[in-house]
Amino acid sequence: MSPILGSVFWLLVTLGVLVTFHEFGHYWVARRCGVKVLRFSVGFGRPLWRRVAKDGTEYQIAAIPLGGYVKMLDAREGDVAPEDRAQEFTGKPIWQRIAIVAAGPVFNLIFAIAAFWATFVIGRPDAVPFISVAPNSLAAQAGMVSGDRIVSIDGNPTTTWSEAGETLVYAVVGRSPLPLHVQGTDGTQRDVVLPLQKLPSGGDVSKDLTALGLSAQAGTTLxxxxxxxxxxxxxxxxxxxxxxxxxxxxxxxxxxxxxxxxxxxxxxxxxxxxxxxxxxxxxxxxxxxxxxxxxxxxxxxxxxAPAPPEAAILRYPPGKAFTAALQTTWNTAAGTLSLIGKMVTGQASAKNLSGVIGIAQVANDSAGRGLAWFLTFLGSVSLSLAVLNLLPIPVLDGGHLLYYLIELVKGRPVSERTMIAGQYVGLALLFTMMGVAFFNDIQRIFVS
The missing domain is CATH 2.30.42.10 (PDZ domain)
Incomplete structure (x- = not known):
């Protein structure tokens, strides 16, 4: 399969799985709360497949796969028959409405934990964290040399390069000095501190990592x-x-x-x-x-000819794998929120955003590396969807939750005029982010 076709295929698999799981969260909790579901759609636009169940719920797969929705019986969208009023969404207690809206991101969170757990149980092939250090880089100034092996980062044992790489990415966003314990080629161990505070603010992570000067070692002298x-x-x-x-x-x-x-x-x-x-x-x-x-x-x-990088497999027994999955979920969510916060305040560049093209490329690459790597990718994207959807932006789940919190405080729903204005603002923000992400994807293709 060509890279382009492979990227399209695995993007559709990724969106199909994660969107379905997200919308099923809304659907499942709505049904448990006694709300009538009119339509469960994976994708937007013209239906490619449609089926109406005995209870009247319409299930469909639509032509535009960039999301989905669950349409519920809602008095704001038209008259409701007297016999159906007990199943109408806005008539439900506010705590049930909050539960229904929050269920989508919560299900994405559950999926992420499950995917990370499965990854650790299966075992993810990786490489031992030997490093290459660019001359005159911040890493070189800190005393690191090519051939060093990272033993731990900030006191946490590091056994694979992907662990080291993920930690470095989030540390670069934080811009705080980062202590490492490394082992040299002669077997001696020493402590170094990466002066991440010297990195310029407002840059994108890829350029920051280049300035840092650390990368996976292309091969030992074996x-x-x-x-x-x-x-x-x-x-x-x-x-x-x-x-x-x-x-x-x-x-x-x-x-x-x-x-x-x-x-x-x-x-x-x-x-x-x-x-x-x-x-x-x-x-x-x-x-x-x-x-x-x-x-x-x-x-x-x-x-x-060089030997391939020394292999390492990240694998745990089921119990420890669950603990590791929870820790990975926490670290990834905290790193994502930190990056979003720094982009909002201008401390990090909007160039860090990736759109569907970038996601498709990573999906194809991770699928080519095996099941464990693809599960890691799915877990990461699912967690990103959970975090994104919980942001207090109108039209997203977080925006609706914000309205309900205001209703709790005021004792009455937000006015329809306010909600409509919020929708316009939310759509503008969403389309702006999507446009920037798409531009970044195109720029990366032509720059690379």
Whole structure:
């Protein structure tokens, strides 16, 4: 399947699952409260499929998959027959109306916890958090070097790169100094503090991470394969060796090894390699050869390929997986709210918003990485939908909840005129956010 078709397919799967679950929350609680449901729709616009149940509820799948709705019997939308007044929405006690409106985001929250739990039970393939550090970056200034392994962040053990990456993203938004405990290539451990407060305010997270200078290590200096007959093979280098230094230059990752070979071989093709094998170090002499590969300009080669990043699987027994799912849900929700707050106050850029194109690309990528990664993605998006829908913006669930809270305080419903004005404001805000998110998606495509 092509990337474009794959992105469209997995976007439809994502929206279909999450929108259905969200609207089912409204539907289920409404029925439990005795409210008559007229229509349950996944999507907007012209129906592609429709079925009317025995109780009169119309179920449909519509052409525009960017949401859904549950239409209930509502006196504000027309006359209600006397025999149906007991099932009318606005006639229900305010606590029932609050429960019905809040049920959609709550069901998204439940789905997120369940998805994270399943992810941890299944086990998510990942990589050990070895890092690469850009020269002259904030990470380099803090004393971090390529090849370091992150042991813990802010006192919390970190076993995989995705854990480290997620924590770093939210920490960058917070702009507070971040303590890390790392292990160097020589096995020694030390504490460093990332000076995140030095990052400029108002930037987008991707640029902040670039300025920070930390990324997943492209590969350790562990040798994955040796080309027979090439200089490394003749010198005695074997797969599984870890190259410690070239002509005395210590190495943090394979990129540093490649650079060292080019620079040292330019001085003299004969180089001293220190390798670690079975826990012991030994020195080998390799004579590099200058070759052109696949039409590229000639460069110094020794004939070795890196091993893939060291694998790690994030997996827990069911009980601990539930605790981990709750913690992940809390951390992700807190990070999302923090980012929204900083965008509102101008401390973070609106460029951090992503729209359906960005979601589609991530959906396709996560699905390609396996079930556990796709469940993680679904959980994250579901949680984002819950948080977004609870914002006090008219037309969203949070806006309706705000009206009901005002009704509780005043003792009477908000006027119809106020609600109509709020709808216009809410729609304007919503379409503005969608427009900015869409623009960001297009810009990322052309910039990349």
């Amino acid at each position: 040798v994955g394969a040796v080309t027979p007959g090439d200089p490394a093979a003749r010198a005695g280098v074997q797969g599984g060796d870890r190259i410690i230094s070239v002509n005395g230059r210590p190495l943090g990752d394979f990129e540093a090894l490649t650079k060292a070979v080019q620079e040292e071989a330019a001085k003299s093709p004969t180089m001293a390699l220190v390798v670690e094998r079975a826990g012991k170090q030994q020195q080998l002499t390799v004579i590099a050869e200058k070759k052109s590969v696949q039409g590229q300009p000639p460069r110094w080669l020794v004939g070795i």
